[in-house]
Amino acid sequence: MNYLASPLGSKKKFLILGCGFSGSFFAKTIRKFGCIALTSSRTENNDPNSFVFNSESNVIPDEKIFDGVTHILSCIPPDKNGNDPVLGSLKNKLKSLSLEWVGYLSTTGVYGNTQGNWVSEIDQPKPFQKRSHKRLNCEKEWIDSGLPVQIFRLPGIYGPGRSTFEAIKTQKIRIISKKNQVFSRIHVADITNAIIHLLQNKNDLKFYQIINIADDEPCSQIEVIQYCYNLLGLKMPKPISFEDAKKELSPIAQSFWMENRRVSNKLLCEELGYKLIYKNYKIGLKNCFLNS
Numbered sequence: 001m002n003y004l005a006s007p008l009g010s011k012k013k014f015l016i017l018g019c020g021f022s023g024s025f026f027a028k029t030i031r032k033f034g035c036i037a038l039t040s041s042r043t044e045n046n047d048p049n050s051f052v053f054n055s056e057s058n059v060i061p062d063e064k065i066f067d068g069v070t071h072i073l074s075c076i077p078p079d080k081n082g083n084d085p086v087l088g089s090l091k092n093k094l095k096s097l098s099l100e101w102v103g104y105l106s107t108t109g110v111y112g113n114t115q116g117n118w119v120s121e122i123d124q125p126k127p128f129q130k131r132s133h134k135r136l137n138c139e140k141e142w143i144d145s146g147l148p149v150q151i152f153r154l155p156g157i158y159g160p161g162r163s164t165f166e167a168i169k170t171q172k173i174r175i176i177s178k179k180n181q182v183f184s185r186i187h188v189a190d191i192t193n194a195i196i197h198l199l200q201n202k203n204d205l206k207f208y209q210i211i212n213i214a215d216d217e218p219c220s221q222i223e224v225i226q227y228c229y230n231l232l233g234l235k236m237p238k239p240i241s242f243e244d245a246k247k248e249l250s251p252i253a254q255s256f257w258m259e260n261r262r263v264s265n266k267l268l269c270e271e272l273g274y275k276l277i278y279k280n281y282k283i284g285l286k287n288c289f290l291n292s
């Protein structure tokens, strides 16, 4: 990535709404380009670049936060009624700004179960879980808002501080085998860098409103867990079959095993020319191992 050639720079002001795992990585990186990045959280903290936004308690940001904002990235999930918290509280405010770009982090859950087949942006979403219906509803709200929005559909996000290593260390790991079951994943750094790639080349690339950001190699959970145990130099305990494990899983944990899909990144990586930093879980987890 050529930092000097970047059209991003000191004149750009980003609001990152929902500064959790992905949002904070994005904010930290975009500041290296000389951009201003202010971030929201639901409670006060000591970070001078942070402000409070909490749709649940109707706490909305002070007017001056929006001065000169050019870019918005929303990393906030749907509220319990399936509406978008940002649009519910701030739509009119956002529409009054001269925004160049709005990014929305969504999920590949909207595609539903493809029985292990590949799925891409041109496939009709067929949400299966209630939460995925809510998510698709939020995507529609963003599209209908008339804002210059780009939606990023993400599979399981991992990175330093949030990966299988933490689950092993805290003994929360469940080693479950289910025949032919795969999951797609993405390293948090690739979410940030893919978005920056698209912003840097905004005027040269065709604008797509919906883009998957996923790595090249969907695979089983067991492969990932085995790889982590190998890196740690530990023996992986014996897997339990999904049928046996099922009764002890929470409804939310069970629901993840009800869907089986391979998420295609061809639009992003072939058509739009993004080069993944972490093409597969092995390279990505090595990064987590070295940085945790």
Ligand SMILES: NC(=O)c1ccc[n+]([C@@H]2O[C@H](COP(=O)([O-])OP(=O)(O)OC[C@H]3O[C@@H](n4cnc5c(N)ncnc54)[C@H](OP(=O)(O)O)[C@@H]3O)[C@@H](O)[C@H]2O)c1
Pocket: 017, 018, 019, 020, 021, 022, 023, 040, 041, 042, 043, 053, 054, 055, 056, 075, 076, 077, 078, 079, 085, 105, 106, 107, 108, 154, 155, 156, 157, 158
């Ligand atoms: N984690 C995954 O594997 C995964 C996979 C696919 C898609 N996604 C989606 O991608 C997005 C980013 O994921 P992430 O894991 O980086 O998120 P995260 O760490 O869970 O952060 C979510 C952020 O949203 C804020 N938030 C939640 N409800 C809010 C509300 N009602 N009003 C204002 N702020 C609110 C949280 O505030 P606080 O900082 O105060 O908690 C937090 O900063 C989310 O929409 C997530 O659902 C996640």
